[in-house]
Amino acid sequence: MSGEDASASQPPGGAASGSSTPGPGWTAPELDVLAAAARRLGAGFEDLPAWRPSPPGPASPGALEAVLMETASRLTDNYPYFHPLYAGQMLKPPHPVARLAYALAMLINPNNHALDGGRASSFMEREAVAGLAAMIGWPTHLGHLTGGGTLANLEALWVAGRLGGPEGVVLASADAHYTHGRLCGVLGLPFETVPVDPRGRLDVAALERRLARGDVATVVATLGTTGRGAVDPLADLTALRDRHRFRLHADAAYGGYFRLAGGVGAEAARHLAALAGADSVVVDPHKHGLQPYGCGAVLFRDPSVAAFYRHDSPYTYFTDADLHLGEISLECSRAGAAAVALWATQRLLPLERGGDFAAGLDRCVAAARALHGRLAADGRFLTLDAPELDIVVWAPAEDAAEAISAASRRCFEAAAERGVHLALTRLRAETVRRVWPQVDVGAAEEVTCLRACLMKPEHLDWLDELWAGVVAGVAGRAS
Numbered sequence: 006m007s008g009e010d011a012s013a014s015q016p017p018g019g020a021a022s023g024s025s026t027p028g029p030g031w032t033a034p035e036l037d038v039l040a041a042a043a044r045r046l047g048a049g050f051e052d053l054p055a056w057r058p059s060p061p062g063p064a065s066p067g068a069l070e071a072v073l074m075e076t077a078s079r080l081t082d083n084y085p086y087f088h089p090l091y092a093g094q095m096l097k098p099p100h101p102v103a104r105l106a107y108a109l110a111m112l113i114n115p116n117n118h119a120l121d122g123g124r125a126s127s128f129m130e131r132e133a134v135a136g137l138a139a140m141i142g143w144p145t146h147l148g149h150l151t152g153g154g155t156l157a158n159l160e161a162l163w164v165a166g167r168l169g170g171p172e173g174v175v176l177a178s179a180d181a182h183y184t185h186g187r188l189c190g191v192l193g194l195p196f197e198t199v200p201v202d203p204r205g206r207l208d209v210a211a212l213e214r215r216l217a218r219g220d221v222a223t224v225v226a227t228l229g230t231t232g233r234g235a236v237d238p239l240a241d242l243t244a245l246r247d248r249h250r251f252r253l254h255a256d257a258a259y260g261g262y263f264r265l266a267g268g269v270g271a272e273a274a275r276h277l278a279a280l281a282g283a284d285s286v287v288v289d290p291h292k293h294g295l296q297p298y299g300c301g302a303v304l305f306r307d308p309s310v311a312a313f314y315r316h317d318s319p320y321t322y323f324t325d326a327d328l329h330l331g332e333i334s335l336e337c338s339r340a341g342a343a344a345v346a347l348w349a350t351q352r353l354l355p356l357e358r359g360g361d362f363a364a365g366l367d368r369c370v371a372a373a374r375a376l377h378g379r380l381a382a383d384g385r386f387l388t389l390d391a392p393e394l395d396i397v398v399w400a401p402a403e404d405a406a407e408a409i410s411a412a413s414r415r416c417f418e419a420a421a422e423r424g425v426h427l428a429l430t431r432l433r434a435e436t437v438r439r440v441w442p443q444v445d446v447g448a449a450e451e452v453t454c455l456r457a458c459l460m461k462p463e464h465l466d467w468l469d470e471l472w473a474g475v476v477a478g479v480a481g482r483a484s
């Protein structure tokens with residue numbers, strides 16, 4: 006069991022003794038609430054004839070327990086993603102209400118393809134997605150949940166391709182998520198990248214030069230790049246769109262929720278506010294929306310793009326003339342439980358500026374700025390500009406590209422030995438030449454650096470412990 010009070014999120018020195026355990030887990034009150042909610046759910050089906058479930062396999066509780074205990078043992082072969090000392094990949098623990106609502110929905114196991122297979126959960130999905138649209142600033146929209154950001158971007162690019170034609174070029178920055186190029190390959194759309202500026206944001210001047218050739222149908226802006234959390238200049242792109250008439254898709258899979266945060270810088274806030282001007286937006290509840298994996302979302306500003314999805318399914322849409330989500334989605338079966346979990350989370354933590362959800366995001370930004378500040382003040386490290394969101398990239402101070410890459414790998418391992426889990430990333434040689442002109446890049450095409458995703462609000466409390474891991478690989482050098 007994990008701790009049941011707020012001290013569970015405190016760093017080691019601050020925790021009240023005996024009040025918390027280090028692992029993940031359900032608290033006893035959470036399990037009580039889940040049992041009570043399951044009873045309420047069961048009561049809704051009281052008038053069914055009595056029956057006894059008879060799943061295949063051994064019936065003894067002992068057999069089930071043995072397998073579940075073995076399962077738990079297998080799952081210990083993981084990095085501690087749930088813990089504040091983990092700052093590696095983009096992994097954020099789901100909120101307890103999301104886990105509980107998901108588990109509750111499993112008793113029904115709804116399929117949100119059709120109202121026939123996932124009735125309540127389809128309506129909950131529509132409400133939850135309307136909440137995302139309101140966050141973007143759209144009074145009307147068309148949208149639905151997806152298995153993740155990749156599927157959501159696939160749908161946005163598919164619609165863009167239907168509108169722009171098979172010859173229309175899709176442009177994204179060189180730092181956009183790798184799947185955009187691959188998805189365009191799947192869709193048969195020509196794809197090109199546009200250089201980024203030293204801060205990792207799409208270079209507007211380079212884009213304008215490329216637009217002048219006249220064959221661009223779609224521009225993808227990334228609001229929160231995967232590598233650096235950079236926010237592309239969306240507000241400037243909406244102005245360009247009006248002149249050059251391309252479709253503007255915002256991949257805000259990572260950064261979209263930061264539209265609610267008060268603590269991001271003025272420039273990032275301006276471009277996050279411009280999400281309302283995009284033609285389509287992807288935002289991933291399973292990244293910063295406190296959801297279990299399997300929850301992305303794609304939204305379109307113009308609901309009439311529903312026409313592209315039109316199809317018939319004689320075996321699924323039969324009880325209701327109302328919209329079935331499968332009628333506006335490329336995926337067929339989808340977990341209704343994902344919608345239920347998101348709906349419940351948004352009920353508890355409404356998507357509003359100044360609310361508790363937004364405060365959690367602000368703590369992540371504050372943690373990233375604080376870590377960046379410590380790195381920038383320490384001569385043992387090379388830093389980039391202050392992070393726009395909550396991802397920090399840095400490198401050990403060395404004179405040459407190869408030495409930086411090797412030292413980054415040593416720091417990564419030294420931190421892990423201290424129980425601090427960071428990530429490695431690579432900066433392109435041309436970026437390194439611009440941001441660290443003193444470094445001899447030689448013939449290297451890329452330089453390996455360190456990266457931390459400070460996605461948990463608790464990271465702010467754990468900065469000293471994280472720092473001990475960050476400096477472990479450069480210990481002994483003058484700071």
Ligand SMILES: Cc1ncc(COP(=O)(O)O)c(C=O)c1O
Pocket residue numbers: 095152153154155156158182184227229230231256257258259289301
């Ligand atoms: C900006 C961005 N877009 C798209 C994706 C792909 O999302 P998913 O992994 O949910 O498919 C990611 C994943 O990290 C991302 O950061």
